Every structure is written in structure tokens, then in C-alpha cells.
Amino acid sequence: DAKTTQPPSMDCAEGRAANLPCNHSTISGNEYVYWYRQIHSQGPQYIIHGLKNNETNEMASLIITEDRKSSTLILPHATLRDTAVYYCILSNFGNEKLTFGTGTRLTIIP
Amino acid sequence: DGGITQSPKYLFRKEGQNVTLSCEQNLNHDAMYWYRQDPGQGLRLIYYSQIVNDFQKGDIAEGYSVSREKKESFPLTVTSAQKNPTAFYLCASKGLGGYNEQFFGPGTRLTVL
Numbered sequence: 001d002a003k004t005t006q007p008p009s010m011d012c013a014e015g016r017a018a019n020l021p022c023n024h025s026t027i028s029g030n031e032y033v034y035w036y037r038q039i040h041s042q043g044p045q046y047i048i049h050g051l052k053n054n055e056t057n058e059m060a061s062l063i064i065t066e067d068r069k070s071s072t073l074i075l076p077h078a079t080l081r082d083t084a085v086y087y088c089i090l091s092n093f094g095n096e097k098l099t100f101g102t103g104t105r106l107t108i109i110p
Numbered sequence: 111d112g113g114i115t116q117s118p119k120y121l122f123r124k125e126g127q128n129v130t131l132s133c134e135q136n137l138n139h140d141a142m143y144w145y146r147q148d149p150g151q152g153l154r155l156i157y158y159s160q161i162v163n164d165f166q167k168g169d170i171a172e173g174y175s176v177s178r179e180k181k182e183s184f185p186l187t188v189t190s191a192q193k194n195p196t197a198f199y200l201c202a203s204k205g206l207g208g209y210n211e212q213f214f215g216p217g218t219r220l221t222v223l
Contacts, residue, residue, distance in 0.1 A: 034210060043114075043200050043214030044153070087152065091210040096141055096160060097168070098210055100152035 004088045009105040018075040020104050022088030025069045030092050033064060035073045037084040038103070044087065047073065083108045113137065114215035116201050121220045123195075131186045131218045133201030139213070140206035142184035146170060147198040147217075156199075159184055160206055188220065195222045 005023040012018040024033065035047040048055055048062045050071070055062045061074040075082050087103040114135045123129045135142065141160045145153040145168075155168030159178040173192025178184055184203075188195045198219050202212040 032209070041198075041217070041219075043202070043217050044212075045214070046211045049209060049211070089210075093209065094207050095210060096158065096204075096206075097143075097155060098153075098212060100145075100154070102150070102152050 004090060004101060006086075006088050006101065006104045008102065009107070011107050011109055012075075012078045014080060014108050014110050015077055018078040018082065018106060018108070020073040020075075020086050020088075020106060021070065022073070023070045024088070024090055027068050027090055028092075031090040032093060033062065033071050034089045034091055034098070035060070035062065036087045036089065036098075036100075037082075038087070039081075039084045044100075047086075078106075078108045080108050080110065082106065114201060114203055114213055116199075116215040116218050119216065119218060121218055123220070123222050125222055126190045128190060129188050129195075129220065131188065131199055131201075131220070133184045133186065133215060134182055135184075135201075135203045135213075135215075136182060137203055137213060138181070139203035140181070141204045142178070143202040143204075143212065144168075144174070144176065144184070144186045145200040145202065147200060153200060156186065195220060 034049040036044040038044040050062045064071045085103040085105050117132045143158040144156040147153050154170050157176045159165035175187045200217045201215040204212045
């Protein structure tokens, strides 16, 4: 699977939108972009995934650039409970494995 | 409620002892996974299983062993051959094929003294 690059840390004010970037310039045509998050000392939680279209669910929105070389996870109204490490991961459809990097540590500031 | 349970949450062992970590799921998932996480690092895959009585090595399988006798259970044994066993261990499961949405348990923090 191709690699991703994320900033090691970010801050966001409570109530504002948190925009977490991810670069994946070597992504292949059949690789999906997945986002997971891990609150301290807990297991990771799936957030969202997408291939080339923008996606939205009850947790977040995923914006993928037209060339698919980067994406942004958007938490529209960040709360203190959104403080976590966010992982951007690439995976083929049907691939049974995930490869986690070190992610972005997002801190929501009151 | 459907989910994944791992027990115990904290585990202490003396160096040189084997220890088995429990992972149970009632999600009717075919695939199960074991990951290891060290402080400040991402998760690394130890073993995974896509079907009962079959499993594959992940990226860091040395010093670990697993079994998959039942669909619901995937215990991990940390053997004395594992040089640095102190870590946070996470179990996950997913339905076979399709999208890679894995469901994780709460983890077991193993400390070897």
C-alpha cells in the first residue's frame, strides 16, 4: 500500500471546524482513503472512507482532491471529545490489512 | 450489544513467562487481528486470521503465537522469545472482504517486569 504523510500535531478551538490534511501522492487507482481515530488508551475507531468522491457521515466529511494525491478530514464542530490521534490510511478494496502510521495528534482547545 | 472484548485491561508478568491475551467478538466477523502499539507509535500488525483454523503472520510475528479454534475467539500468546513484550495490545475484527472497516477492542496493556 502507498504511504501517507500527516502533520504530527494540530490544535483547534472548540466549536470550530477541524481540518486534518493527509498527503498520499503515490496513491494507486484502486486504493481507498480511510480515516481512523484513537482516543488516548483506547482502541482506534473507524471514521470514514472514500475513493474519489467527497463523503460525509454523522461523524465527519472527507474531501479528496481531484488528482487523489491528498485529502482532508473535516470535523465540522469540534468538541473536547474529538481530542485524539487521527490516522489516514490507504487500502485496496478487499485488502484485509491496515497499515497505521503515527497519525496527527489533534488537540481541541476550550 | 455487539462488540469486541479484551481481557484483562492491565496485565503484569515476570520476564521469561508466557502470557495469553484474550479477544472475543460477537459481531459474527470472519476476520480478526492482533496489533501491538508502543508509546507514541502507530499500530503494528502481529497476526491476523480470515477463517477458523487459519491465520497469517503480520509484520512483527516473531515471539508471538495465535490460535483460531472458534470464529468468536482469537487469543494471542506472548512467548518468552519476544524480546520487548511490554506494550499495548489491540484486537480487531471485520467482515471478510469488502471495505476495511475494522472494529477494535479496548486493548490490554501488558507490562513485563
